[in-house]
Amino acid sequence: MIAIWTVLALAALFLLTLVFNALRAGLRRPRPGSGQPPVPENIRDGYAHGLGRMIACATVSHRGEYDDTEFAKLRDTVRALFPRFHARAEYRVFGEDCWVYRIPGADGARAVMLMSHHDVAEAGDAGAWDHPPFSGEVADGAVWGRGAVDTKGPLYAELQAVEELLAEGWTPPCDFYLASSHNEEIAGDGIPLAVKYFQEKGVTFDFILDEGGAVIAPPMPGISQKCAMIAVHEKGRCSLGCRAEESASHGGLAGRSDTPVMRMAKFMIEMSARPPFRRRLYPEVRAMFTQLCPYMCFPLRLVFANLWCFSPLLLKLMPRLNPQAGAMVGTLCAFNSVEGSAKAQACSAEAFLRCVREEDLKADLAAFEAAAGRYGVTVERGGEYEYHAPADLSSPALAYVKECAAAVFPQCACAPFLLPAGTDARHFSALCRSVLRFAPIDLTPDQFASVHGRNENLDVKALADAVVFYKYLLAHLM
Template identity: 50%
Template sequence: MNMLTVIFMVFIAGAFFLFLRAEMCKAKGRKLAEKKPAFSEKNLEEFSEDRQVYYSKRLAEMISCRTVSKKGEFHSEEFYKLRSVISDLFPEVTKKAEVLYFGEDCYLYKFIGREPEKNVMLMSHHDVVPAEGEWSYPPFSGQIAEGCIWGRGTVDTKTPLFAEFSALEELLEKGWIPPCNVYLVSSHNEEIAGDGVPLVLQWLKEQKITFEWILDEGGAVIDAPMGGMDCKCAMLAVHEKGRYTIRVKAAQAAGHGSLMKQLKSPAVRIAGLITKIEKKQPFIRKIHPEVLAMFESLAPYMKLPMRLVFANMWCFGGLLKRLIPALNAQAGSMLGTTCTFKNLRTAENGDCMTEVFFRCVKEEDLKTDLKTFQKIAEEFQVEVDEVIENEYHRPASMQSSGYQFIKSCVEEEFGYAACAPFILPAGTDARHFSELSDAVIRFAPIDINNQQYASVHDKNENIEMESVVRAVAFYKTVLRKL
């Protein structure tokens, strides 16, 4: 047997082994149900098709409140209008909850349970970003058209808030008593990273209250996030990237004119730093445990050859670490630290400054990445002038009972969707509570398509009427199973 034959046989054996693992991976996946209308899946009058219209009209009342967040502004009349709408729509909730307000309008509703030592928390936020551009329907009308409710906040995040209140209201109407303490927290200034939830955190810490789990926005039921998949995917964010902001400065050289000519201008040096960082992408890249779990959870629902690759991360992980950033920017951002430059300006004395905004997955990697950044900055005679922000919060434990409980509820209510954890590149209020629970999960139970996903902070935000039904059903399942 010659060497070529041996190599060929080894190659065939290796390929067969990889293929076998891909087929075994497929067998590990849940058998997904066919997606059907929510009202056809429930043998209850409350989930009739008429219920879609009922929920949609009630949600529209909340959408019509122009609770827009802008730094330095608070339009109390619109926020207090929403308070009144919530009180009218949900009388049982209003009557049976202990309600506290923090800051200008951050809500905390507490429902006392039979087991007073155990606590869980539902979250949302009721502020929205401004509605700009030309919309198909008025952005604060809550208009029902084309099977959807249209308006700012339908996705981000008045629908989840409405569904939380609706689930509680309907259960309380039937005499439900929570098995444990249930908290509902909604911020009035999440969109501007305001003080609402930090004030709640301060109060909870003073009361020494911790939580079995905390559930906020972040992920959703979305169209397949990568090629080679046909099913919807319920994405549960178990971590969000940390924030670290610095100001760097290139100083105007002082001294003899001939020496100054040898040094490029401050603006050119800052530009050189930005260009090199953007081109080189010098920061640590890893397949973090949360990312590995995401790929392993989605792999059973992929077609070949994608399934063969992601079912064999031990073999292809190194290659994917290099390819993913080029194929999908959002997925690439889950692999490590990213940075963006903002607020570039030149002072009257000629110094040039810019802010550098880092988002990190792991705090220890950020420390190394900052050293790498400083070394490159020194090449361009750029120095760190000030640390503006430094914020990092631990990820949720995917082994915790809280995460497993939420995951089981997602799989039950969204049986047609693959369920997977992921790292959220954006920010949520939930990050502030990570020291109070090992299961801070970011998942809004709304089934949205790519257009609806893209409408967040953009024009024509909308959600299907059927998705509102499903969201209410999800929260009722969560509360019933406590």
């Protein structure tokens, strides 16, 4: 009987601990501030038409070729739109058209940088767009066209914020840089060349802020308000060549299920359905859950306020319930190409792995090769490999960017996250411990989905809020 009561008491204590942690997490929810004064409508409209002029420059980047025509038009446009900025800032070009501006600050030993890119993805079938992709039309409360979100909208807001601050007599407290690449969409050499220059000059940065996160709809159910998501890390990348060859002396002697194509297909299916990779709640993911937890409804808060208990269950369920969430707990594998046929003597494929931690990738590569061996597939590691360190979660810079986001978007939750995609900012991780990725643009799910799709657009109000954010960020620098 004593044993039964002991078990019941322990069970009650366990449940009370779970509930107490969930209630305590709810109390940590910040009280929203009053926000910033709204931007007058006539000024918002001016911003929108300025961005429209930049969108009208069809700066599409292409692999293996560069035509300066539209890029030259954009350079002329930004010089006309932002005369004070161009009169004040030093200007360097890397590669064909990667811009790096510098405004000297009071303390030349320190520096910060804002980033964007002014090249855009192809628009596809222009006839499928509601508004021509390079018209920059302002309609229905939004600016329409390729690059409105990715990332001429944020670039316009950065430039406009500095233009207005300079008109008010602003001098940065430290050196201020603004960089924009002409070939980010094709993983080009613009920003890497700039990084080489900074390394040679010994320039480091207190923080760098690029695209990657945004103000978006809740990234998980059970949260009622929008979220300002700041990416503090992006996945590394590794390309692998895979090859399966005919196992019998004659194709007709091999079993129908043992052809190179069939074996490669089975291997690819296994890597997609049951990848043998490590799964962990990395610090960036834990921080995201912890900081979003106060905004969750109680049942979810019960789980995420007690990660010490529910982490193993989450690691199993996340990849199955939400592919985006699953991408944050370990290496992902995608096959970019496959070549072969039923009559072919061999079948080859290119695998593309995205890893969270470099040390985990080594174990995941071994597991990948072991799985390949079971299907008679050989793996060649000679492809692309790239990994960059995450930002420091405890850095004052991250706390400051979150503070600025709360000041401009007071009704939003704010949290770090791990970005599965790639940005130019990754190249700076050796020069800065606080490489952050957050474009302060408020996006609907449709606008988020329009990036690299059709009907890309950005609300006029969202553009104005982005200008306010960058002004606040720069004006309150220490």
